[in-house]
Amino acid sequence: MEEKEEKKPASRKPKTPKKDNSKETDKKKAAKKPKKEAEPEVTEETVFVLPGDLIGTNEEFAPGSETFVRGGDIFSLVAGTVSVNKKRRTISVIPKISTPPVIKVGDxxxxxxxxxxxxxxxxxxxxxxxxxxxxxxxxxxxxxxxxxxxxxxxxxxxxxxxxxxxxxxxxxxxxxxxxxxxxxxxxxKALCPNCHTSMVKDQGKDKLKCPSCGNIQNRKIAAGFGTGII
Known part of the structure; x- marks a missing residue:
């Protein structure tokens, strides 16, 4: 009687563990998120100043470029425009780089x-x-x-x-x-020589009158007297 050949059970391949892609997905999502932009510097240019002009105090601002400090006050070092950085609370002066005007005949x-x-x-x-x-x-x-x-x-x-x-x-x-x-x-513009009050045009006359003391003065008066318009 022939012996029956025993059938060996088929070998099973070991299962490959599934790769966890959740972390990589999170990384990709994080990479796609736009970076938060830095808050912009807020500066404000104000008045024109000359060297030595008072522009602020140490209590208000930290001194910036083209300035100097004396006795707690901040002064302009150059002629230019005052620039205030509201975020950093600094005050600077932007120098005037243009050449000074030259006076000419006819000016x-x-x-x-x-x-x-x-x-x-x-x-x-x-x-x-x-x-x-x-x-x-x-x-x-x-x-x-x-x-x-x-x-x-x-x-x-x-x-x-x-x-x-x-x-x-x-x-x-x-x-x-x-x-x-x-x-x-x-x-x-003229000041009264007696009381230093600003004088005004005397109505109907080519003279100036002090509104405070009544003093009358002769002057070669310009048409734009008292207007401040050149």
Whole structure:
């Protein structure tokens, strides 16, 4: 009798454990998420300042570029525009990189009189029409008695006074001479020599009157007197 061959059970392949892709999926999702952008710096440019101008205090801001501190106050080191960083609470000055304006013959300028003589007045030019607040070295200029107005001038003290703000036209660069001949040129602002109150035009007269003490003054008055418009 033949022996039956025993059938060996078929060998089973070991099951490969399923790969856990959940972590990789989470990583991909995380990678796809946009990064939160950094909060932008909030700066504000304000006024134009000159070297040495007070721009803030240590209690308000930390001093930034182009500034210096003295006694707890922050000052401008250069001529430029004040820049305030609201996030960092710093204050800086952005330097004015443009070249200073150059005065030319024919320019309309504004200046303050500091000396009145018999035949001329001396003043410091503070601004040039059309140049805004651009900084420049203020030169000394003169108005000769012959350049005040078309009519004959006997006494310069009847046309101008100390600290008067005048508008004039440049006629000579070598000697820095101005003229105030013409309706648009002349005194723009004047203070009473007695009480230092700002004077006003006396109605119906080509004179100035102090509203405080009633003092009357003669002046070569510009058409824009009291307006502040060059």
């Amino acid at each position: 309309i300028v504004v200046g303050a009189i500091f000396n009145v003589r018999d035949s001329m007045v001396l003043l410091r030019i503070e601004a040039i029409k059309g140049e805004g607040e651009r900084a420049f070295q203020a030169p000394v200029a003169a108005i000769h008695v012959s350049n005040v107005k078309e009519a004959y001038v006997r006494d310069m003290s009847n046309e101008f006074g100390i600290s008067d703000i005048i508008k004039g036209k440049v006629i000579n660069l070598e000697n820095m001479r101005l003229t105030t001949s013409g309706a648009e040129l002349g005194v723009m």
